[in-house]
Amino acid sequence: MEHVITVKNVSKSFGDVQAVKDMSFSVQKGEIFGVIGPNGAGKTTTLQMLEGISKPTNGNIEVLGLVPSKHLRELNKRIGVQFQATAIQKKMKVKEALDLFSSFYEKTTQRDYLIELLGLDEKMDAHFEDLSGGWQQRVTLALATLHKPELLFLDEPSMGLDPHARREMWSMIRLLRGQGSTIVMTTHYMEEAEKLCDRVAMVYNGQIKALNTPEALLNQAAGQSLICESDGLDYDDVVSLPGVIRVEREGGRFKVYSDDQQKTACHIFNYCQDKQLTLTDFKFEKGSLDDLFIHYLEKGQ
Numbered sequence: 001m002e003h004v005i006t007v008k009n010v011s012k013s014f015g016d017v018q019a020v021k022d023m024s025f026s027v028q029k030g031e032i033f034g035v036i037g038p039n040g041a042g043k044t045t046t047l048q049m050l051e052g053i054s055k056p057t058n059g060n061i062e063v064l065g066l067v068p069s070k071h072l073r074e075l076n077k078r079i080g081v082q083f084q085a086t087a088i089q090k091k092m093k094v095k096e097a098l099d100l101f102s103s104f105y106e107k108t109t110q111r112d113y114l115i116e117l118l119g120l121d122e123k124m125d126a127h128f129e130d131l132s133g134g135w136q137q138r139v140t141l142a143l144a145t146l147h148k149p150e151l152l153f154l155d156e157p158s159m160g161l162d163p164h165a166r167r168e169m170w171s172m173i174r175l176l177r178g179q180g181s182t183i184v185m186t187t188h189y190m191e192e193a194e195k196l197c198d199r200v201a202m203v204y205n206g207q208i209k210a211l212n213t214p215e216a217l218l219n220q221a222a223g224q225s226l227i228c229e230s231d232g233l234d235y236d237d238v239v240s241l242p243g244v245i246r247v248e249r250e251g252g253r254f255k256v257y258s259d260d261q262q263k264t265a266c267h268i269f270n271y272c273q274d275k276q277l278t279l280t281d282f283k284f285e286k287g288s289l290d291d292l293f294i295h296y297l298e299k300g301q
């Protein structure tokens, strides 16, 4: 498996704030690699170190065989970075933005292809500020990919888009991957991570808490919750059962998150027998990435 990014024991501090702590991972050629995490988790800081914009305090990074902070000029020819829409001048026309960004690169071999792929033809004379969020994202995606980068960095590519525009953005990202680009993206949307990404890193508190395919992460999440219902269940008793991490209650219905689903299930049955309670419902619930994410947030470490 060819790695286009290798991160080894990387940390980054801003004064007293340790934004990234001893992070290690690699990205394989041709994959869509997602980074998810709450605000302040260290996602942008990580991306900026990969892009060569900032230098790690400790550790080593290799991107396309180069050290980003040392070989920025060479790297910039081979990577694409999608700018936030706010970085584009409001009064600039789409075609002017394309011309300006084309002038940054030696070759813009896929300009015409991108205009067609992203349907930009009809918007060439529109001012950037007059475009909807979905169209603005298409333009910034085009600007990042004019030079057909081997590696594309997208920071929240579908932020603020409606569900339809988001799905269109996913198809475009898949097409760009189909053309040979490796894609590293951040997202806040669990559904996006699940449906679009080949592998997902869950980042919290500057550390990777889980890294796997969405399917494997979902299986991990699936082992973590169960539903039980009985009129006599006591919240404090259920919370203190072995393996229980967190309990959500709605009337007599409890959703129990556990480190060990089987063990907790046995303890719930024993507890109900001891207290002579009748369970009116009991099931293992298929978890979601949201559940897993909240699990790491609540563990808070």
Ligand SMILES: Nc1ncnc2c1ncn2[C@@H]1O[C@H](COP(=O)(O)OP(=O)(O)OP(=O)(O)O)[C@@H](O)[C@H]1O
Pocket (backbone or CB within 6 Å): 014, 017, 018, 019, 037, 038, 039, 040, 041, 042, 043, 044, 045, 046
């Ligand atoms: N230039 C900086 N100076 C000081 N602290 C910073 C700087 N950049 C980031 N931080 C801090 O580092 C931590 C990680 O920030 P980062 O922007 O990487 O998080 P994030 O996961 O991208 O969050 P968001 O989803 O809100 O963009 C935060 O505590 C942030 O306040």
